[in-house]
Amino acid sequence: MNIKEVSDRSGLPAKTIRYYEDIGLVRPLRAENGYRAFREQDVHKLAFLGRARALGFSIDDCRTLLALYQDNRRESAHVKAVAEDHLRQIDEKIAQLDAMRNTLAHLVRACHGDDRPDCPILEDLADPPARGS
Amino acid sequence: MNIKEVSDRSGLPAKTIRYYEDIGLVRPLRAENGYRAFREQDVHKLAFLGRARALGFSIDDCRTLLALYQDNRRESAHVKAVAEDHLRQIDEKIAQLDAMRNTLAHLVRACHGDDRPDCPILEDLADPPARGS
C-alpha cells in the first residue's frame, strides 16, 4: 500500500506519516523502487496515533500508549495513569484559558470600539489596577 | 538601568528581554561598555508586553497592540478588533480542550486501572465505536 492510500485511510497527511516514520513510530517496509510499502498493521497503528493525538496526547505519550497497546502483559493501571496525567494537564490548560478569557472578555466589554483613542484594554495593559488587596 | 533590574521590575526573564530586543519589540540604549541601558519607558513597554503575553496575545498581536498604544490617534475599534479576535481563538481552544476532556474523562472512568491488561482506553484508541448515527 502506498502512502497516499494510507493517508486517506488513516486521516493523517502523508507528510505526517513520513515524519512518524522518521521518529520511529511506524516502520513500513520498502518496495524495490524505494517506495514505502505499508501493511494493514501500519495503517492501524497510524489511525491509533491519529486518535491519540486528537485527544491531545503528546508524541511521547503516544509512543508509550502504543507500546502498552502492543504489550499484552500490560497493566491497565499504567495506561490509566498516563491518561489521568494528561487529563490533569488539560484541566490546567482550560483553567488558564478560562482566566484569560474572563479578563479579556471584561476588557472587551468595557471598550467602546469606536473612532476615539480612549481604550480600557490598552489602559489595563499599560497599567492594570492592583488585584486583590 | 541594567538588564537584571529590568527583569526584576518587569517580571520578564533577562533572556526574554534580550529576545524582545532581537525581534525589535524594545530598543534599549547602549552604555559605553556594551551593556544595555534601559530607560523607564523601556521597563514600561516590557511590562506591557508581559501583561499582553499573559493574556495569551501572540508576539505579533503584541507588536500591534504596542503600536496602537503608542499612537494617540488610534481608534479604539482597532484595539477591540484585535482583542475580540483573540477572544474568539481562546474560545475555540477551550471548546477543543473541553471536547478532549470529556472523551478522556469518560475513558478514564471506564478503565479499571488494575494489574490486568484489559483497557477501554486502548480499545477506544485502537478501534473507537462509530460516533453519531
Place this chain on the structure above:
DNA sequence: TATAGGGCTTCCAGTAACTGGAAGCTCAAC
C-alpha cells in the same frame, strides 16, 4: 595588584510537531 565572583555580552542549538518547498526518481497512460 592580582584574582575571584558575578553580571553582562554574543552566538549557537534545542524545544514540539509538524509543514512547505525544491530537486529528482518512478510509474502508468496516451
Place this chain on the structure above:
DNA sequence: GTTGAGCTTCCAGTTACTGGAAGCCCTATA
C-alpha cells in the same frame, strides 16, 4: 517518448523562548 501524478530525500521555517558555552567587564577583597 513524453507528460503528469506520485513518490523519494533533504532543508528550512514555524512559535516563543530557553539552555549553555565562551568571553568581556566591574567590583571587592587579600
